[in-house]
Amino acid sequence: MTAVLTRRPGLSRITARSGRSPLHLACLGFVGLVVLAALLAPLLAPHDPNAVDLGAALAGPSADHPLGADTAGRDTLSRLLLGARTSLLGPLGVVALSTLAGVAVGTAAAWRGGWLDSVLSRSTELVFAFPGMLLAILVVSVYGEGLLAPVAALGLAYLPYVSRLTRTLVLAERARPYVSAYQVQGHSALQICLRHILPNIAPVVLAQSTINFGYALMDLAGLSFLGLGVPPLTPDWGRMVFDGQTAIQHGYPLSAILPCVLVVLTVVAFNVVGERWADRVARRAR
Numbered sequence: 001m002t003a004v005l006t007r008r009p010g011l012s013r014i015t016a017r018s019g020r021s022p023l024h025l026a027c028l029g030f031v032g033l034v035v036l037a038a039l040l041a042p043l044l045a046p047h048d049p050n051a052v053d054l055g056a057a058l059a060g061p062s063a064d065h066p067l068g069a070d071t072a073g074r075d076t077l078s079r080l081l082l083g084a085r086t087s088l089l090g091p092l093g094v095v096a097l098s099t100l101a102g103v104a105v106g107t108a109a110a111w112r113g114g115w116l117d118s119v120l121s122r123s124t125e126l127v128f129a130f131p132g133m134l135l136a137i138l139v140v141s142v143y144g145e146g147l148l149a150p151v152a153a154l155g156l157a158y159l160p161y162v163s164r165l166t167r168t169l170v171l172a173e174r175a176r177p178y179v180s181a182y183q184v185q186g187h188s189a190l191q192i193c194l195r196h197i198l199p200n201i202a203p204v205v206l207a208q209s210t211i212n213f214g215y216a217l218m219d220l221a222g223l224s225f226l227g228l229g230v231p232p233l234t235p236d237w238g239r240m241v242f243d244g245q246t247a248i249q250h251g252y253p254l255s256a257i258l259p260c261v262l263v264v265l266t267v268v269a270f271n272v273v274g275e276r277w278a279d280r281v282a283r284r285a286r
Contacts, residue, residue, distance in 0.1 A: 024276045027269035034266055038084035047075035049082045049235045058252040070255040071246050080258060083235035087263070090147055090229075091216035097155030099209045102162025107193055109163070110170035121167070124160040132157030133219055140228045147230055150223050158212050165208055169201040203277070210274030214267040221263045237263050 037044065046066070053073035060068050067076040109120040132154055139153040140146075173179065174197070182192050223229040224238025232239070237259035244256025 021276060023272060027272040030265060030269045031273060034084060034262075034269075035088065037081055038088050041081040041085055045075075045078035045081045047078045049074060049078040050233050051075070058247055058250060060252070060254070067258060068252070068254045070240070070243060071250075076240075076255045076258060079235045079240055080237070080262065083237045083240060083259065084262075086147070086230055086234055086236040087217060087221065087238070087266075090151055090220040091213045093147075093151040094154045094158060094216035094220070095209045095213045097152065098158035098212060099162050099205065101155070102159045103166050103198070103205060105159065106163040106166025106168075107170050107198070110167045110174065111189055111193065117167075120163070124163050127156060128160035128164075130157070133222065136219065136223055137226075137228060140223065145228060145231055150220060150229060154216055154219055158216065161212060162205065162208060166201065166205060169204060170197055173197045173200055207274050207278035210277060211271055212274075214270035214274070217270070218263065218267045 046064075051074060053069070056065060056069045056073040057071055058069065059065055059073070062068075065075050065077070067080070069075055070079070105120050105124065109117040135157050136150045136153040139149045143149040170193075178196065179192060182196065220229060221236075221238030221241070224236050225242045227242055230236045230239055232243075240259040241256050241263075244253070244259070247253060247255050
């Protein structure tokens with residue numbers, strides 16, 4: 001049994017073939033731009049994002065404040081750049097938690113079967129039936145505002161999406177001849193899963209995780225808009241929309257509209273990239 005028979009098209013080949021769509025390329029470029037801005041935010045930000053200047057409150061775009069200032073005179077551009085870090089870090093935590101736990105649960109359920117499969121499947125169905133945002137609100141109401149509590153709650157809420165997908169994929173892989181061949185050779189279940197099955201299903205799982213990232217970003221921004229996410233002084237796109245409500249009432253909507261637009265564009269970009277990737281993987285599999 002050669003290694004070629006135990007591997008499907010790798011990530012690089014799938015990514016290369018999925019890059020032909022102009023929309024996909026545009027969304028991929030936007031995602032890269034947002035990530036780059038988040039990484040270089042301390043170098044790119046012209047001001048301290050929390051520096052209060054009441055004299056510049058609700059100021060329009062100028063040389064000193066290219067995108068204007070909010071009700072406290074804080075520079076909007078600086079808060080957008082630094083807010084990208086928090087706005088991307090939270091969804092990354094949700095995706096990492098839900099993917100790692102979901103892959104473990106789905107693999108165990110598919111490989112062992114029997115009562116363990118029934119228990120894990122019913123448990124994930126119960127979590128799946130509970131709205132993720134409501135779960136996050138309940139957790140935040142108990143543990144207080146911050147990033148850790150909503151990330152943990154949403155990670156649990158997103159777990160069923162990954163576990164059910166993983167279970168289906170592992171069941172299909174386990175029926176393939178190479179798995180039986182490795183079992184005959186004396187390889188353990190852990191070795192077969194880690195070294196062969198999981199690498200084969202990784203492109204599909206990562207495509208789903210990319211889509212989950214966009215939804216998690218939207219959910220966390222919604223929690224921050226409700227005042228249940230990050231603390232008030234933390235730069236965050238959802239929190240900026242919450243803080244910008246007063247500016248809208250005074251006829252200065254820029255500090256609230258810009259983070260709103262960034263949230264929408266980032267969510268759409270991640271969803272397009274993830275769906276395009278998933279579609280390409282499905283075509284390759286067929």
